Amino acid sequence: MITISHVYYAYETGTPYLLRDLNLTIHNGDYISIVGENGSGKSTFIKLLLGLLKPSRGTLVNDFKRTSYVPQRFETLNRQFPITVREVMNTYRKVLGIKDKEAVSHYLGLMKMDAYGESLIGNLSGGQCQKVFIARALMAHPDLLILDEPSTGIDVKSQAELYPFLKQLNTEHGITIVTVEHNLRAAMRNSQYMYHVAGGSGHLCSPDEYIREYVSENTGSESYV
Numbered sequence: 001m002i003t004i005s006h007v008y009y010a011y012e013t014g015t016p017y018l019l020r021d022l023n024l025t026i027h028n029g030d031y032i033s034i035v036g037e038n039g040s041g042k043s044t045f046i047k048l049l050l051g052l053l054k055p056s057r058g059t060l061v062n063d064f065k066r067t068s069y070v071p072q073r074f075e076t077l078n079r080q081f082p083i084t085v086r087e088v089m090n091t092y093r094k095v096l097g098i099k100d101k102e103a104v105s106h107y108l109g110l111m112k113m114d115a116y117g118e119s120l121i122g123n124l125s126g127g128q129c130q131k132v133f134i135a136r137a138l139m140a141h142p143d144l145l146i147l148d149e150p151s152t153g154i155d156v157k158s159q160a161e162l163y164p165f166l167k168q169l170n171t172e173h174g175i176t177i178v179t180v181e182h183n184l185r186a187a188m189r190n191s192q193y194m195y196h197v198a199g200g201s202g203h204l205c206s207p208d209e210y211i212r213e214y215v216s217e218n219t220g221s222e223s224y225v
Ligand SMILES: Nc1ncnc2c1ncn2[C@@H]1O[C@H](COP(=O)(O)OP(=O)(O)OP(=O)(O)O)[C@@H](O)[C@H]1O
Pocket: 011, 018, 036, 037, 038, 039, 040, 041, 042, 043, 044, 045
């Protein structure tokens, strides 16, 4: 469970808060999509969840045992660095203290990326790279998986595989999922809740409520969902 109570955040002291008075409980087994306009603070919010940023005010308590993070594509990747997919996975396996070398093939296989083990990571397409990041995150056996826009750069066919897979991780393996999501159709299908970040505030609602209250109101239509 993560308990967020009256959390405020500003990148620089003395500047206006980017996020104000956030209150949210993330329960074990939840699937929550964080939605909102560009620049509203969604990535900042997940960095707070991850403990990469500390609230300026308020408290955030994360009781999950193992939190894995799939960053936005290329955010953490030096594409010039000559390292293969298998080496990336193996390095992380060692960091995690997993002795079984087969774990690398297993998790690459899960994401249908086993054929790319010897490819240089910098030569992969965006979507392929994203799948490697997800395989890497799953190797940690997370009870909480946090993703930042997982479908960025992933083609429609791969998205059609990715989202049911994420849903399966949630429903069958009990992994709690929190994801920043611009793909509203996927968010509608997969999530129990949407967390709408707007004007510095956060509002938890059902996917239906989100479409009714925000999307239809702003676009006059649901046609693009
Ligand atoms: N390290 C930083 N220092 C100062 N300001 C930052 C920093 N990172 C982000 N910001 C600012 O905080 C605001 C929110 O950024 P954030 O990346 O959290 O938004 P977002 O909702 O995830 O956007 P998008 O949908 O475009 O990814 C933006 O105005 C951004 O410029």
